[in-house]
Amino acid sequence: MADSITITLPDGTPRELSEGANAGDLAASIGRGLAKAAVAATVDGKQVDLTTPLPDGATVAIVTSNTPEGRHVLRHSTAHVLAQAVLQLWPGAKFAIGPPIEDGFYYDFELPGGAAFSDDDLARIEERMREIVKEGQPFVREEHSRDEGLALFADQPYKREIIEGVDETEGAEGGVVSAYRNTPEFVDLCRGPHVPSTDRLGAFKLMRVAGAYWRGDEKRPQLQRIYGTAWESRQALEEHLHRLEEAERRDHRKLGVELDLFSFPDEIGSGLAVFHPKGGLVRRLMEDYSRRRHEEGGYEFVNSPHISKESLFQISGHLDWFAEGMYPPIEIDEGNRYYLKPMNCPFHILIFRSRQRSYRELPLRLFEFGTVYRYEKSGVVHGLTRVRGMTQDDAHIFCTKEQMAEELHSLLTFVLDLLRDYGLDDFYLELSTKPEGKAVGGGEEWDEATEALREAAGKMDLELVMDPGGGAFYGPKISVQAKDAIGRTWQLSTIQVDFQLPERFELEYTGADNQRHRPIMIHRALFGTVERFFGILVEHYAGAFPLWLAPVQVRVLPVRDDHDGYAASVADRLRAAGFRVEALDASEPLGARIRRGKLEKIPYVLVVGDDDVAGGTVGVNDRAGNVERGVPVDDFLARLARELVVRAGV
């Protein structure tokens, strides 16, 4: 037949189709399963609707719903359904943007009379959405000129603004305004592609309402945002909801109360934590190990006060660049203003500057668990991960320009090694460059520092992603991003190169040439902050700290009261070997005491009864639920010792 076209599949196979055939036809010709899973197509590298006629000679890939791209399409289409439902339920509502995001989508609206959605509205909206899905409305692509587009959305100011906008991202490319129509009444500006019909959707759920600024600008109108999640199948949706439950189960704020680790008393103030004995112990163990490693790594330990005169932060530039993040000054005597310190660097700099320095001293590495205070906006404080008073495991390395590359490389190695000892081992690196407008120093120095960081990162055999404009005001940074036990990414360590502060404080050392030179400074924190890292570890381990960090490592339970003496002697032996042990009396049934141990996530619960007293053994219960009877105490001790060395949990 003359009226046919030939396209190429991704694997290079040619395929003949009748002229005018679209990707949906192609999928159907390949197989029913593919046709069912197809949501869009990639034609010569560009995503299009399944209904778009295929050009002769094109390379075509079917986008299926169980891929990241496919879910993107599903979510985007579901967002349109959400918009239609809201516009039906709230006549006169304005709709803004509704993109797919990780795990779902959102849509921003402005309701008539400045009304807001309530949680109850979500159920109503969802119900309406399900009707729309059931109706099987088609997504029909329309292309308009710019003026037609403006006319089409005459009563939709946000859509008009998008069309008029210079950044032509949402369906207004090359003078052509594309839109997708579901019904004679509902059409939405959109670049596409979309699923062919609303009946291809369904595994979705509206999650929450929130406020959001138009275009993310706090000076512009605040819109009402609805978040939803959408998946290719009911099962994938359920799995996602289960992951959310799992994250909730691990929430460090919840576990902090349950395990009696820390609290945020209202009387102290928002974002200011107190650590209880058990949390304090874990924290001390974390710090002690870090201290030991830093000592071995050539760091020297310093201390600095929590407040200082205004002038220090004028010199450092903090008052110029970071004032909104600082607590207001404390005024004493006559007009003497003191600030709570938001960062440790100026203090460490003064230690460097306290006398003349020789090149022989460099690199000089000054370390401190330095407590800093930052005035965080009231809406952003969050558990231990975003607080107003925090302790950084902070160090500043002063070195020569020549030493910088090697220092950065060994530093990154040191950082990753240490983090692995805390149980994190899935990393990638992020390089943050000069922030727009909000930076000190010339472009040349920034370039040089950025390049040095990039080079060091390149040697690490880890993925490196760019974060343009994300640096601090005084220098670019590398941050180590770690994935936790359930795959969430946390920004941990940061390493920043700084040419500015040595300049501002006029730091100098005497070189081998007997000339004065200016050192380079590297700021680095591994945990970021002790509080935040603590919270991350709680979530990573779901509160079940590995043996070396567990506040109570072993609990000994006598079966009856008359086993008390033996239980105490076992506890004493373990304690003498350096373990944190407690023995509980038999005032509750054994089952209840076992249960309590599990809930407290104690690594080992030992049960001792008649057999054990007779044989000098213990019954070993680990957290995972394994039970072993008649274990000689020495064997158990050896097991503890082995486990401690590898820093692993059960």
Next chain:
RNA sequence: GCCCGGGUAGCUCAGUCGGCAGAGCAACGCACUCGUAAUGCGUAGGUCAGGGGUUCGAAUCCCCUCUCGGGCUCCA
């Protein structure tokens, strides 16, 4: 800081129409002495976040403040 939703016993949560403040768990006491995830009985525990207002009467309705959560913005 902004938008929305919360705050009732240590924890989780009920509390109807504005009419005596409740439960389970935890705590404490007594009994039970038990071999693997909750023994029984009893006792105590509250300025219903705080302040103001409406009302004969407020946990409940209104206002303000504090605080928590979800977002926006910001960020370690």
